[in-house]
Amino acid sequence: MNRYSVLFLPHNKKIEVDEGSLLIQAAMDAGVHINASCGGEGICGKCRVIIEEGRVGAEGFSEKLSREDIEKGYRLACLSKVESDVTVRIPIESKIDVSVLNLQSVPRKKARISQMNFDDLKEQGLFFPPVEKIYLELPEPTHADNKSDISRLIDHLRANHNEHQLQITLQTMRKTPDVMREEDFKVTVTIERPVRDGGRSRIINIQAGDTREKNYAIAIDIGTTTVYGQLIDLITGEALAEYGDFNGQISYGEDVITRIMYAEKPEGLKRLHTVIILTINKVVGKIVKKAGVTIDDVSSMTVAGNTTMTQLLMEINPKYIRRAPYVPAANLYPPFRASDIDIAVGRHVPLLVYPQISSYVGGDIVAGVMGAGIYRTDKLTLYMDIGTNAEIVIGNQEWLTCAACSAGPAFEGGGVKFGMRAAQGAIEDFSIDPITLEPMNITIGSVRPKGICGSGLINIVATLLEMGVIDNRGKLNRDLGTDRIREVEGVWEYVLAWREMTQIDRDIAITETDIDNLIRAKGAIYSGCMTLLEEVGLTMDAIEQIILAGGFGSCVDLEKAMTIGLLPEIDTEKVKFIGNGSLLGAKMSSLTNTIRKDVGKVTAMMTNFELSETASYMDNYMAALFLPHTSIGNFPRLKERMEANRSMWESRKSLRK
């Protein structure tokens, strides 16, 4: 895909974008404000820009533009797709606009995607696949050599492949006599490697002929809401197919607590177990079909999920998870076969289930820690997985601490008046004209807005703070003389989009209650980090890198997340995003036994803190209930920006007049 530069004038800000990107998104990413409240359907007609050089797609024409405008080079930014290097001028129609040019704003900066790949593994000498295939041409039995079929197999492996102390499964044994004779005693055996030193390799499958090139693994992330699966080629390390589907347990409760309650009903546990297996089997069926592989060639499987999901998967009563003192059934799980719990793969397939740290820091987090390699770095790392729940891990190769934070669902749009999941029509990015207070809304799918998603919420609140529209307690400045700030039924709010610009036939606004919920959510997480650090005698500035996991991390603007005090303020280059950490960990352990070997050690090493039982937590939490925090000194970049902007805020009324 071609990349083009877009130069915004008079701001003189330049940004590189992919061919076909919308100009309005490019402006947002470059930190350039363009009034735009309709989300990009060309309805409001406010995002007029002049194309001075270069070419944009014809969609930029609109009935909102006169023929004269078009001839002058005007286009609507929300409809114009970049087709070459372009120079775009934002019309300067008043002194107000000129003053905006001096605003301190920062370009959008999302976390770099960072995943360890197969070649890295090989280079680092960490490629020990948990399952291997070996092709054998066995001597045929005679009267003088009529040892048993299994002895023939094992003796040959010992003599010719240096394989000793092999075990074999009952299933393989059952297949062996017929399979051996299918292609004249030419067979491929699948060998499962031991996880611990001194353990024994085990023959788990036998196939006729040479099938070495077909060796696959399945990695599954069981989320409370969604189940993702990947089919991995164990020869190339590639993910050949991926599929996600809703966790069928949703019908029995939205969150882990309601699921646990359901599991306590008669037959409830069995039901939830059956349902998650059905979901997994659907995902497995899809990825196997998508990748066009034979199910018998799937040799290994790994699953990661939070503690409740994992116990339900394994049909272990989760009832003590929700009762003080919050005891999970187990940390490490014993080795078993996927078919033991009715997962629809071959009976030979070993299933690794990621271990749990505690009732609320589960296998999904351990998988992320393993997949991201935190346990092997010397850098002090903050790992955050924000989804339905929020978990944090702090540490490095020498020590690891973790905690679950009661952040609530604000980051997934929950507890927010117009909150919604990150789906089409969600406002995901936002900018504001500091003088007119007109918004620039960017929605997912570039359609008229329906609501606000989690990352949108962060961007909105951060921007409102930077522009002095809200104070550090999240209260709206009631005194700015705009009808966008108003009181409805005793609650103050800022209107992001008027009714006629939305899909829902209502004004979409962000309320002080929404902001308050966000502050409590981010406060819970930030104070969780502080508490963990304090417990090991460190402070926030010791953090050397941040790794974000979870769908949330992919679209959040790092600088904005720091602005609201969700993340500590560090160089954004030091923030990485690994996507679905749980799925990543599951994938990585399909590729290398080093992870399986280390996971027990890492699990034992991870010290869990029950924040509600940790004395200093409440103090830290109270201190974090400000934007960005009681101590703004910890956020020097934000402090500088706000100070630079302060004179403008103070003069905005006079400028508007």
Next chain:
Amino acid sequence: MNRYSVLFLPHNKKIEVDEGSLLIQAAMDAGVHINASCGGEGICGKCRVIIEEGRVGAEGFSEKLSREDIEKGYRLACLSKVESDVTVRIPIESKIDVSVLNLQSVPRKKARISQMNFDDLKEQGLFFPPVEKIYLELPEPTHADNKSDISRLIDHLRANHNEHQLQITLQTMRKTPDVMREEDFKVTVTIERPVRDGGRSRIINIQAGDTREKNYAIAIDIGTTTVYGQLIDLITGEALAEYGDFNGQISYGEDVITRIMYAEKPEGLKRLHTVIILTINKVVGKIVKKAGVTIDDVSSMTVAGNTTMTQLLMEINPKYIRRAPYVPAANLYPPFRASDIDIAVGRHVPLLVYPQISSYVGGDIVAGVMGAGIYRTDKLTLYMDIGTNAEIVIGNQEWLTCAACSAGPAFEGGGVKFGMRAAQGAIEDFSIDPITLEPMNITIGSVRPKGICGSGLINIVATLLEMGVIDNRGKLNRDLGTDRIREVEGVWEYVLAWREMTQIDRDIAITETDIDNLIRAKGAIYSGCMTLLEEVGLTMDAIEQIILAGGFGSCVDLEKAMTIGLLPEIDTEKVKFIGNGSLLGAKMSSLTNTIRKDVGKVTAMMTNFELSETASYMDNYMAALFLPHTSIGNFPRLKERMEANRSMWESRKSLRK
């Protein structure tokens, strides 16, 4: 039970018997002949004896005896039960009778029952039970100590019971949360010990409270015809209950070959597998009920059976067992759970399946070798298991050889005109008046005869040989002037019981064809032994002890078995009988892991010979088709007896005149 002595006059032979023994059996055991052809129902009235001292039961009166006879002390031996020490005179009515007194005959000598017991095991330091129970009083979880339930368990075992590197099963994990809380965190765990050094112990069950005293194992012998089970108390080593039932597979074929053929039909393997599981479950149900134990307290299970039975049990296609070059699927089986193959015990129960040596020397033989301790003795031992098939093992702690012999079913009454299983009415013992050639038949149950069982056949043929009624090729002496020796439809036979003395309304006879079949059967076994010995450069006289296994061994008269050349002639004190060797081995390995540890080594050490492929076998076989053998020099005791008797045989015609 009281023991009394019985003195027979004028033979002056004394024997000790249990209270209530029949006089006729006592006479047989003492080597004293009394004419008696009706099997002991008092029909023929020939077995008149005089009670000179002591007391016998009132059943000895009979209408066959006149009042005068009774007053003189006459009784029928077949109805008289010993009630004190007695002196019994056999009426001497002619010179013939006197000459009989000088006959060389030997008292019945059955093999001593010899089984290693629990105390021996303990004394020899071999008592390492494969499953142990440990009682724990765990600290209850608190906020400060909310580790997972499994960690609580494992940490406690490590700290207080020196148990390290413990594994745990998924099933135990599932039960743990609820069971722990049932009796305030007081639990009993069942721990399965590793078989190999360096293996890990595994927690396989958890129960509320203290259940240490209830720990049981099940041992199963899967015979082609019969399945036996024992319930063993792992605290006392006692067998609390035993039960045997027909193998349900009998409906699908009498022997292993027809079973294999059935297994090759569509769904045949699955069907036979299901049927044997049903039989085992019935046996398990019976012994568990009989012993009055709770199924959850059964912690371990061992199964032994021949190769075909074992493959059917494990649902492994046995088709290559019956096709040259006769390849079994496997020798050793992997560890698995009894419930994996639907055996109705707890899901925690590990199942040990005894390994196979070859297609026709199976786990039943290995179990016998292990149970009898052959692999730990320095004595050169001949082990024989004669059932539907005959298998032999020769060796000691240094080496072991084995072979299956195609003996045919003669020892189970098959291929014999009036052959039958050892059931009520089977002639099981026999003596003959050397002059009159009148028989003394002893039947199982002391009822009129129905047929001849295996041990009866041996006793009859041996006695006929010793008395010169048949020659060393098994041919009847046609020239003895008795109507008991006759030709029917071209086949010569000796009539054991006339029609009116039998239950079947026909004369019961032994034919030359029957004798021929027995000679071929014993010849196959004896020559098998010779071949094995030759292969290691030894001869028969090297044998230092014989161990007999199988139901057959319990009632066979050792001296008679040597007379026909089934056993080599050694001191009968050196012959031991262990009963069902397969069941014994299964029981022993329930009690000690040393057997499980050694069994792999022993299996590897046992060299199997396919006799049909061993060059010298046919020569040895041809030489063994005589009574006792071409080389009578190997049977010095028999030779001496026969020489001593010869003059009487030769004079019998003149004596009779």
